Amino acid sequence: GLGPGLGRSPSLRTFNEYRDEEAASVQRRSSVSREGLMLEYETLELRVHPPNVVIDNDAHETCTVITIDSANRPGTLVEVVQYLTEMGLSIDSSRISSDGGWFVDVFHVTENGSKVTSREKVEKLQAMLTVDYEPDHSPGKADPAGKPSKEWATVFELAGQDRPGLLADVTQLLTCNGCDVRSAAVWTYRNRVAFVMSVMENGKPMSKSTKLTRLHELLIKMMGDKRCRALVAVKNVKGDIHHDRRLHQRMLQEDLHEWGRQLAAQR
DSSP states (O other), X not given: OOOTTOEEOSSOOOHHHHHHHHHHOSOTTOSBOTTSEEOOHHHHHHHHSOOEEEEESSSSSSSEXXXXXXXXXXXXXXXXXXXXXXXXXXXXXXXXXXXXXEEEEEEEEEBTTBOOOOHHHHHHHHTTTOTTOOTTOOTTOBOTTSSBSOOEEEEEEXXXXXXXXXXXXXXXXXXXXTOEEEEEEEEEETTEEEEEEEEEBTTBOOOOHHHHHHHHHHHHHHHOBTTBOOEEEEEEEESOXXXXXXXXXXXXXXXXXXXXXXXXXXX
């Protein structure tokens, strides 16, 4: 049995959620989550057999062949395609296949019509699904003057019930709490809305845990109510804020939640 106080995770987490939680975990060998739930099989499988990314410049005459095999999680394909796109690569063709909890995807890609030969880009491609790799920046990267080319910022990812004036209310809440909104992206569909907002506080990312906790509580109330599900995620990110990637991830979570809701209603 699972023992007293332990239960199984109610649903399969997306790859992005899995990576964030694993990266923040101090003791990754534990088979129990911070909430006291038994970890999903896919999480344990990824610990034993992490995603394997093979870059082959010899298999094809005109393009680079990328083969990815890994335990499957919702959102992995979105993560890979967004990653390749943000690196400026063109996907000439692909083959997507999965069998139960495992998948093998093959992508034929080019960079400006040629193979990907840059060692730096090849290393980035090989690391795109690792837990410790932050896709929004290149660690240690510096400009020609020797200064860091990327800066840290606090990113708010919000999803909830859409209503007139919601974006203005969220922006005003952050501004009144000393936040400078640097950039934002919005997605709406029917009665749902998602925001990705990059903010700074006195020119630096937010670091006061009490303020972040309070903002999280206020935003949850602002984005939804007891009848409407709201999602608020806050994290510090170094480098460019890829709004499209983050909005796609939020939209995927919205689809998964809606699918789960409809499934529960049918029971």
